Amino acid sequence: MKTVLSIENIHKSFSVGFIPQKKEILQGITFSVAEGEIFGYLGPNGAGKTTTLKCVLGLIFPDKGTIELFGRPHLDPRAKERLGFLPENPYFYDYLTAREFLEFYGQLFGIKRHEREARIAALLKLVGMEKAAGLQLRKFSRGMLQRIGLAQALINEPSLVLLDEPLGGLDPLGRKEIRDVIIHLREEGKTVFLSSHILQDIEMICDRVAIIVGGRIMSQGRLADLISERILFTEVTISGVEEKELAGLGESLTAQAGRTLLKVFEEDKVQDILELVQKRHGRIHSLIPRTQTLEDLFVDMVRPQ
Amino acid sequence: MIIKVIALNTFKEAVRDRILYLLLFFAAVSILFSRVLALLTVGDRTKIVKDVGLASISLFGALMAILIGTGLVYKEIEKRTIFTLISKPIRRHEFLLGKFFGLALTLFVMLLSMSVIFLALVFFQTWTIEWRMLAAIFFIFVELILLTAVAILFSCFSTPILSSLFALSFYLIGHFSWSLETLIKKARPGATRTFLQALYTILPDLENFSLKTEVVHGLPIPVSHMLYSTAYGIVYSAFILALAILIFRKRDFI
Ligand SMILES: Nc1ncnc2c1ncn2[C@@H]1O[C@H](COP(=O)(O)OP(=O)(O)OP(=O)(O)O)[C@@H](O)[C@H]1O
Numbered sequence: 232m233k234t235v236l237s238i239e240n241i242h243k244s245f246s247v248g249f250i251p252q253k254k255e256i257l258q259g260i261t262f263s264v265a266e267g268e269i270f271g272y273l274g275p276n277g278a279g280k281t282t283t284l285k286c287v288l289g290l291i292f293p294d295k296g297t298i299e300l301f302g303r304p305h306l307d308p309r310a311k312e313r314l315g316f317l318p319e320n321p322y323f324y325d326y327l328t329a330r331e332f333l334e335f336y337g338q339l340f341g342i343k344r345h346e347r348e349a350r351i352a353a354l355l356k357l358v359g360m361e362k363a364a365g366l367q368l369r370k371f372s373r374g375m376l377q378r379i380g381l382a383q384a385l386i387n388e389p390s391l392v393l394l395d396e397p398l399g400g401l402d403p404l405g406r407k408e409i410r411d412v413i414i415h416l417r418e419e420g421k422t423v424f425l426s427s428h429i430l431q432d433i434e435m436i437c438d439r440v441a442i443i444v445g446g447r448i449m450s451q452g453r454l455a456d457l458i459s460e461r462i463l464f465t466e467v468t469i470s471g472v473e474e475k476e477l478a479g480l481g482e483s484l485t486a487q488a489g490r491t492l493l494k495v496f497e498e499d500k501v502q503d504i505l506e507l508v509q510k511r512h513g514r515i516h517s518l519i520p521r522t523q524t525l526e527d528l529f530v531d532m533v534r535p536q
Numbered sequence: 537m538i539i540k541v542i543a544l545n546t547f548k549e550a551v552r553d554r555i556l557y558l559l560l561f562f563a564a565v566s567i568l569f570s571r572v573l574a575l576l577t578v579g580d581r582t583k584i585v586k587d588v589g590l591a592s593i594s595l596f597g598a599l600m601a602i603l604i605g606t607g608l609v610y611k612e613i614e615k616r617t618i619f620t621l622i623s624k625p626i627r628r629h630e631f632l633l634g635k636f637f638g639l640a641l642t643l644f645v646m647l648l649s650m651s652v653i654f655l656a657l658v659f660f661q662t663w664t665i666e667w668r669m670l671a672a673i674f675f676i677f678v679e680l681i682l683l684t685a686v687a688i689l690f691s692c693f694s695t696p697i698l699s700s701l702f703a704l705s706f707y708l709i710g711h712f713s714w715s716l717e718t719l720i721k722k723a724r725p726g727a728t729r730t731f732l733q734a735l736y737t738i739l740p741d742l743e744n745f746s747l748k749t750e751v752v753h754g755l756p757i758p759v760s761h762m763l764y765s766t767a768y769g770i771v772y773s774a775f776i777l778a779l780a781i782l783i784f785r786k787r788d789f790i
């Protein structure tokens with residue numbers, strides 16, 4: 232697998248306060264993104280996700296460390312030609328209409344007029360903004376800006392797309408649509424780097440993740456490797472069985488309307504419960520094995536801080 | 537190519553600024569007011585119109601260059617529109633030069649509008665057009681270019697208000713630095729004189745770009761002076777822009 236983005240041991244500190252004091256925001260970030268994957272960059276608020284992205288884009292200069300894009304130094308315009316970027320809060324020229332806005336970025340890449348028009352039409356369709364093409368960006372809602380921002384990031388048909396919180400500010404349907412767009416990008420062979428603190432989204436679409444907390448990478452790897460497939464416990468909801476009889480089989484959580492919710496840790500005991508229910512002619516309402524989620528992992532990592 | 541795209545967008549943005557039209561309005565009022573002044577004076581009335589007219593164009597042009605120029609780069613950083621821009625295959629100097637040429641284009645259009653009013657006024661009084669007036673306007677443009685560069689330089693590292701103050705000081709010092717020359721002549725040779733001479737060399741001399749006296753009083757304008765002033769304007773602007781690029785290149789956009 233080819234590496235499209237490699238970040239090696241970058242450090243960055245900002246001076247803050249009236250009497251400037253150095254505050255180390257990134258404390259040695261190292262990871263790499265392989266071609267064709269969706270890479271999730273996960274971390275709580277203020278962990279340094281946006282700061283890392285700004286280093287990659289050349290908006291700020293790291294104090295130490297190296298960044299390579301497509302095997303070139305990251306500030307090389309030839310590397311940037313193959314890059315797309317959606318900023319965290321979309322700040323754009325608000326006096327332009329959506330079409331003029333895309334036109335402007337298309338021109339910056341030197342895309343020929345004919346080609347440009349075709350791409351703009353396709354992108355407006357992709358992000359569902361065809362109707363708003365003639366509207367000034369100042370009249371856009373937050374979610375609409377997010378969508379047009381995504382279109383802007385794709386104008387040059389980039390090989391690597393960097394998205395900072397791409398699903399922020401979107402309604403549930405919008406989130407699904409954008410998630411679909413991201414998956415579609417991977418199908419086209421593009422690499423997607425997406426930063427987020429919304430676990431659900433990352434869990435659903437990412438191949439690999441890196442978790443950053445307090446300016447350090449706490450963990451990284453394939454999602455499947457990070458989260459154990461082992462069953463942590465099983466949730467069983469039953470009725471028609473006396474609560475006394477269930478003692479020792481599992482942790483009884485609630486008993487409502489004759490139904491009992493049990494948290495069972497050993498798999499043998501699940502079998503025992505089922506047999507018991509059958510003997511007493513009771514009913515099983517649900518049986519859910521719970522595996523570890525990204526959330527469990529994330530909470531474990533963030534909590535000690 | 538990239539510079540051109542950014543310049544055109546800058547032009548689009550700048551011509552939306554209301555300050556521009558406010559200044560243009562006052563410039564027009566000021567130019568037309570010279571006609572009223574002329575009526576009130578005895579002697580050569582055309583002289584007054586030319587004098588006040590050229591002075592108005594220069595002053596209001598300078599205010600446009602400074603007030604718009606100092607906000608251009610700062611606004612991009614403040615509003616974070618620069619994020620998406622820098623993430624494209626653009627070098628930072630291309631961004632800065634795009635901004636510079638965009639504002640230069642804006643000022644050119646504004647200067648043209650003011651000149652049309654001025655030249656029409658003079659024409660209806662004298663029924664002739666002097667090429668020397670065009671030369672005077674050309675040098676006002678050269679001066680505005682230099683001021684644009686200065687405004688952009690300051691806006692690379694400070695807020696619009698501070699930058700405007702700096703740039704305005706530059707403008708005022710530039711127009712009064714020639715008085716140092718008189719001072720140098722009066723000073724006795726020695727440390728003071730050397731110091732004044734050094735100061736005079738460093739400080740901008742914007743009077744180089746003023747052909748008002750020559751135009752108003754019908755004095756000859758030596759070609760050598762015009763060549764020298766043009767070269768002076770270009771070299772000085774290039775120097776200021778280079779300085780701006782140097783500062784801008786190493787900046788963090790946070
Ligand atoms: N300009 C700045 N000056 C000083 N500190 C800053 C500056 N910008 C960011 N920081 C600090 O850097 C840290 C990381 O910020 P960053 O924006 O990278 O977080 P993030 O991971 O993107 O968070 P979020 O999920 O909220 O977007 C924060 O603690 C923040 O306070």
Ligand SMILES: [Mg+2]
Nearest residue numbers: 280281282319
């Ligand atoms: Mg962020």
